[in-house]
Amino acid sequence: MLLGAIPAAQGGTAGAGALRDLASQCAIWIGPAVAYGPLLGEPPYADTLGREFSILTPENDMKWAPIHPQQFVYSFDRADALVSFAGKNGMTVHGHTFVWHNQVPAWLASGSFTRDEMIDILRDHIYTVAGRYSGSIAAWDVVNEAVNDDGSLRNTLWFSRIGPEYLDLAFQFAGDADPNARLVYNDYGAEVINAKSNGIYDLVSGLLARGVPIHGLGFQLHITTGGIDLQSFAQNMQRFADLSLELYITELDVRMQLPVTPERLAAQANVYAGILGACLAQPACKAFQMWGFTDAHSWVPSFFPGFGAALIFDEMYQPKPAYDALAQGLGQCATATANSVFRSKASATAQ
Ligand code: G3I
Numbered sequence: 001m002l003l004g005a006i007p008a009a010q011g012g013t014a015g016a017g018a019l020r021d022l023a024s025q026c027a028i029w030i031g032p033a034v035a036y037g038p039l040l041g042e043p044p045y046a047d048t049l050g051r052e053f054s055i056l057t058p059e060n061d062m063k064w065a066p067i068h069p070q071q072f073v074y075s076f077d078r079a080d081a082l083v084s085f086a087g088k089n090g091m092t093v094h095g096h097t098f099v100w101h102n103q104v105p106a107w108l109a110s111g112s113f114t115r116d117e118m119i120d121i122l123r124d125h126i127y128t129v130a131g132r133y134s135g136s137i138a139a140w141d142v143v144n145e146a147v148n149d150d151g152s153l154r155n156t157l158w159f160s161r162i163g164p165e166y167l168d169l170a171f172q173f174a175g176d177a178d179p180n181a182r183l184v185y186n187d188y189g190a191e192v193i194n195a196k197s198n199g200i201y202d203l204v205s206g207l208l209a210r211g212v213p214i215h216g217l218g219f220q221l222h223i224t225t226g227g228i229d230l231q232s233f234a235q236n237m238q239r240f241a242d243l244s245l246e247l248y249i250t251e252l253d254v255r256m257q258l259p260v261t262p263e264r265l266a267a268q269a270n271v272y273a274g275i276l277g278a279c280l281a282q283p284a285c286k287a288f289q290m291w292g293f294t295d296a297h298s299w300v301p302s303f304f305p306g307f308g309a310a311l312i313f314d315e316m317y318q319p320k321p322a323y324d325a326l327a328q329g330l331g332q333c334a335t336a337t338a339n340s341v342f343r344s345k346a347s348a349t350a351q
Pocket of ligand 1: 059060102103144220299
């Protein structure tokens with residue numbers, strides 16, 4: 001597929017009351033992970049995406065296996081199309097991801113490369129991909145899920161072949177290739193204060209102390225209608241903000257046991273509202289990003305049998321109670337001008 005084959009969303013700019021307009025009043029980006037197939041083939045997908053959101057994350061198309069399938073072959077068509085769609089619709093892009101232990105191409109996983117060769121491969125990959133999209137990307141997930149639940153470093157391809165220095169190198173390479181992008185460490189299960197978030201705190205503190213360019217921390221938030229401990233989430237966000245890091249909610253989805261019921265939809269809306277409230281109360285929180293937006297396209301049902309309906313539009317692209325909860329929460333920024341919390345958010349830089 002050629003660059004630019006996906007048109008701008010019908011209807012052009014967002015109408016009043018779209019989430020992106022409300023979010024801009026709160027000085028945060030709002031948006032989903034995006035899949036190429038439905039963007040190309042389902043008009044309501046592109047229309048909803050372009051109307052409602054200000055940032056998108058390629059769900060798979062910038063990962064190693066899709067974008068760098070053979071050692072000397074890159075495949076940019078899908079990522080180009082998503083970046084082009086974002087540009088045409090006044091959206092920015094959150095790049096995902098340079099270093100991860102999943103979706104690694106076979107040539108890399110099974111290759112017998114020396115440590116120096118692995119560093120050269122990592123450098124070339126980051127320079128090539130980050131360089132190509134420099135100027136179009138607000139933030140990059142430079143390293144994804146490098147920490148175990150006990151806080152130790154995960155024994156990945158990168159760890160075993162390069163050593164723990166791979167983290168410093170990845171961020172340095174990304175900073176060289178795109179000096180204007182925010183460089184983010186992204187992980188799951190580290191939203192509250194626990195052994196994993198303690199390990200990540202130590203990791204990023206070390207990176208900062210060594211002068212490595214890291215600007216943000218991503219909280220994935222793949223959670224259930226049971227929610228999370230919001231007080232602990234707020235405390236956790238604050239300690240990372242105190243390191244002068246920006247904070248990103250990167251992959252929020254709130255799965256429910258199926259079938260869908262009104263009670264479960266209400267519980268889900270409450271969880272979405274709680275996470276948004278925590279972001280709006282924290283000046284360092286720059287983005288509220290979800291891992292998809294329509295229940296027609298979500299990773300959840302195939303990974304969690306019996307669960308689903310995790311997003312804010314249903315399978316027919318109709319807004320769910322969770323959508324209304326977000327609109328209501330974001331709407332407070334426009335009306336609460338006397339509130340110092342919202343004033344401090346509105347003076348932040350994210351737009
Ligand atoms: O593209 C191939 C296709 O060619 C093939 O025919 C088909 C057969 O199974 O597989 C397709 O690839 C799938 C890919 O999604 C694209 O649809 C993979 O099998 C499947 O494993 C892959 O799942 C992705 C998963 O990451 C991989 O671990 C999900 O879509 C994606 O939502 C998920 O995203 C991750 C984030 O990157 C990191 N955080 C957690 C999050 C959820 O797991």
